[in-house]
Amino acid sequence: MSYTSFALVGAGTVGSGIVAGLAAKNVPIVVLSRPGSKNPEKLPAGAKSEVVDTADVDAVVAVFKKHKVDVVLATLTTTANKAQYPLIDAAKAAGVKLFVPSEYGMPTEGETEGLLGEKNDVAAYVKKSGIPSLRVFVGGFVEYIPWLFTYTENKKISVVGEGDVAASYTAVPDITGFVVHVLTTLPPAELEDKILRIEGDRKRASEIAALFNTTIERVDKMPGELSELKTGLSIAFQSGAGSTGWDAVSKTEGTGDAAAGSANKLWPGHSWQTIKQVHNL
Structure with a gap:
């Protein structure tokens, strides 16, 4: 197994499937939910939850350390791109090994404007922080x-x-299944600072x-x-x-590896x- 403990923020369309997939494999997964969120009530058996202000870096660091988190996945709505910055800061402080930013759409590498540009800025911030990252483009x-x-x-x-x-x-179950598969089967060297393009x-x-x-x-x-x-x-x-x-x-x-669907293999x-x-x- 590549990594042994996961944390996820944003258990919506994509996030909920990833949580379910990891829980089904009996992989430790904790979902961070804001105070007042109903997500903890919907989690599958085996998944843990922590209610925390995800903008509070120190509080998030404590959660990551408590659960010995190796990988942080952000699966937020497109309009919440900037909410990833405190998560990245917390991941850095907690010694997280891999950050998977909230992509799951059109390619954003090299984009400079609009929501796609915001996602590329997040990726640049992860790189600047020194945490290895994994970006997944799905169309x-x-x-x-x-x-x-x-x-x-x-x-x-x-x-x-x-x-x-x-x-x-790409169908949502294929997206979530792919993410779970690569994170639990591939060695870190094949995931760190990589862009995976599925179709x-x-x-x-x-x-x-x-x-x-x-x-x-x-x-x-x-x-x-x-x-x-x-x-x-x-x-x-x-x-x-x-x-x-x-x-x-x-x-x-x-x-090559930059072609559409190149990561399907x-x-x-x-x-x-x-x-x-x-x-x-």
């Missing part, structure tokens, strides 16, 4: 495709642009429309709720940035779920 969540393309609202696949550029999509499926928006037996609706602005966010994502995907192999600096697809024998399978199309 879009397969389960969120109907929401992302506003299919749930108008039964069409809405896009800004032509919808002819392929993007990476469960790869499709253009036009191909997704065909799978859902509907049409492409090309728009200047995505309709419905969170229009600004969806519009930004649609523009990014059209640029190629939705691929886990995307290089934000050169604006090209990476090759680290989970030999696993069958990655496709868009068609997840949505029963």
Whole structure:
């Protein structure tokens, strides 16, 4: 086993699956929850919880030391990127061996603006702190495709642009299972300061429309709720940035270990779920 004790902050869509996976393997895992959080009530058997102000570095250090934590995983919402800074400071002070920042989306390496730039800044801060890190890029969540393309609202696949550029999509159980697998089977040398790029499926928006037996609706602005966010994502995907192999600096697809899905091989024998399978199309 690579590491023997884990701590996680943010037991939501991705975090809860990681906690369940580690607990199922009888690996020590403690979930840090803010005062008033309901997450401790939902934890699987074997997982421990600590209620602590995650912005209080000294308090978090005490929790990490109490549980002899080797690895800290942050699985926070995208808008909470900056909440990782005190966790990194605490991890440094507690002698944590690996920090896994809250990525789990489009590639952020080299990004300088917006939410993706914030994630890259967090990664830079981890590096500056001297803690080894592991970043995992997954593309879009397969389960969120109907929401992302506003299919749930108008039964069409809405896009800004032509919808002819392929993007990476990975199912949440594949994401969480992959993270648990590599952290509990690979030696630290294969994880420290690495970027792992996985891909469960790869499709253009036009191909997704065909799978859902509907049409492409090309728009200047995505309709419905969170229009600004969806519009930004649609523009990014059209640029190629939705691929886990995307290089934000050169604006090209990476090759070798920087290629989309290049880390899939680290989970030999696993069958990655496709868009068609997840949505029963």
